[in-house]
Every structure is written in C-alpha cells, then in structure tokens.
Amino acid sequence: MMSTALEENTGYFLSPEMFGAVGDGVHDDSDAIQTAIDHARVNKYRKVVGKGNYLINKTLLISSDGNGFALHLQSLIVGEQFPALPEKWWDAAPAIAPHKSAGSQNNIDLRVEYFNGANKATWFRNWGNGITASKLYCGSMKNYIIGYRCYRDTQRVTGMNDLAGCSWQGGYLGALIGTGERVPGFTTVAECHSFDIQWFASNKYGGVILLSGAQYANIYKGTYDYNGKFSVWMNLGANNPDTENNGKVIASATPSATVWLPARY
Numbered sequence: 001m002m003s004t005a006l007e008e009n010t011g012y013f014l015s016p017e018m019f020g021a022v023g024d025g026v027h028d029d030s031d032a033i034q035t036a037i038d039h040a041r042v043n044k045y046r047k048v049v050g051k052g053n054y055l056i057n058k059t060l061l062i063s064s065d066g067n068g069f070a071l072h073l074q075s076l077i078v079g080e081q082f083p084a085l086p087e088k089w090w091d092a093a094p095a096i097a098p099h100k101s102a103g104s105q106n107n108i109d110l111r112v113e114y115f116n117g118a119n120k121a122t123w124f125r126n127w128g129n130g131i132t133a134s135k136l137y138c139g140s141m142k143n144y145i146i147g148y149r150c151y152r153d154t155q156r157v158t159g160m161n162d163l164a165g166c167s168w169q170g171g172y173l174g175a176l177i178g179t180g181e182r183v184p185g186f187t188t189v190a191e192c193h194s195f196d197i198q199w200f201a202s203n204k205y206g207g208v209i210l211l212s213g214a215q216y217a218n219i220y221k222g223t224y225d226y227n228g229k230f231s232v233w234m235n236l237g238a239n240n241p242d243t244e245n246n247g248k249v250i251a252s253a254t255p256s257a258t259v260w261l262p263a264r265y
Helices: 004-010 030-042
Strands: 024-028 047-056 060-062 069-078 094-098 108-116 122-125 135-142 146-151 162-169 173-178 194-201 208-210 218-225 231-236 257-262
Touching: 030 047, 030 060, 030 069, 060 069, 069 094, 094 108, 108 122, 122 135, 135 146, 146 162
Parallel strands: 024 047, 047 069, 060 094, 069 108, 094 122, 108 135, 122 146, 135 162, 146 173, 162 194, 173 208, 194 218
Antiparallel strands: 231 257
16 A cells, blocks of 8 residues: 555556556556555545556456546556456456446546457446446557447446547457347436547457447447458348248247357358
8 A cells, every 4th residue: 555645746646556566567467456446536536547568367347426537557458367258258358347336437537558358358348337428448459359348238328438549450349339138127228329449440240239229329430441251140030031040940039039140151
C-alpha cells in the first residue's frame, strides 16, 4: 500500500505501480491493477493511468458511481494462466468487464492502446447491470476472441456506448451486440452503440453483428474488410430451400432458429 504523502502528491490519478505492478509484460499485474482501480474509486480519484506493459491472468472489473471513472493503460497482454478458451468460444472470459455487484454504470472512460488476447480472451464483455453512455477505446487489438460483447448478458439498458480504435484485426468476432432472450422482470436493450474504428478487419466469424435489441447503431467511419471468411449464416425453418443440413433434427430447438456454422472449403 502506498504512503499518504505519495497519495496526496499524486492528486489527479493513481497508477498500478503504486500498488505493486511491474509493467514488464512478464509478471502478473492483475491484482495490482485491480487494487488500484478499487482504491481510486473508493477514495474519489476516479482515474487510473498505467504506462507499462501489463500482463493479466484474470478479468479486471471496473465500475462508476455515476460521477465518472477512467482507466487508461498503455499495453494489456493476456497471460498463460488466464482462463482457457471454452468450447463455446463466444463465452470466452473478458480481459475487462463491469463489476457485477455494482448498479447500472455510466460515464466510464476506458482506453487501452494495445491489447493482445492470446487467442483466448474477449477484450470487453458487458454483463450484469452493465455500462451505458461510456467511451471504450482500444488502439490496436490482436489475437482476441470478441472485441466487444454485449449479448444476452445484461439485466438493464446497456446502450449508447462509443467504441473506437485504430486497428481491430485478426480476432474471432469484432463485436457482438444484442439482447436475445429477455431477462424476466427487466427491460434489456443494447441500442445506440457507435463505432469509429479506422481498420476493422480479418475477424474470422464476422465484423459487427447486430441482433435483436441492438437497434439504432451507428458506424461513423473506418474500413471494414475481410470479416466473416470462416462463417455461414443460416436460418433453419420449415420453408428453407434444400441444403446439406435440410432435415436434420436439432434437439431442444424451436421450430425456427438461427445458427452459425463454420465455412467448408
């Protein structure tokens, strides 16, 4: 724990190094970053800035009390001890997510200049009460599963988030947004997301996928190339034309369902 004098001299923001982070891309800095985030919120600093190369082996949880919170990290790398990629890859553990125990959050400023997901981590997953009306920026993103996921995880409105960056390239899926099945007792929509990403390319199973509940999305500018080369979109129902899958029985399915299938070459 840092000294009171150091805390007072900082004034504006805290850094992970104040709580034991090494920032060399080798040592696990997960706990140090999380402690910095928690301390900053409780003590009204509202901002954590790290200029190192941080390796993490667990999800970082952020939240805001409505008065704003900022997390700015130069480089974030997923380590070997991070949760493995599950068979249902779209459920990959996130590097960063809202704190589930917190209420509906807004006014969060997240900025990561470089992120490497080690082919097993989603960059940001909006879950629980979620966040809304916030700015999420990742400059260069590589080897991720999903860049941004806001799909069937949230219990409240999670729209109006601004997603920005320079290069989101080489992941499984760029962004997956939609509410899907509703959570009983809650109104859940993920509307009005906006995208401003210069180079959004080569994501295996798709670039930006907007499903039910993701209305009013905006793609302001950028180049979206070569996404979805390894996917086929199919609607299975009684009126479909003949395909190689025609007539197959899908257990526990409704008469009509939407599925993703890998492309075959």
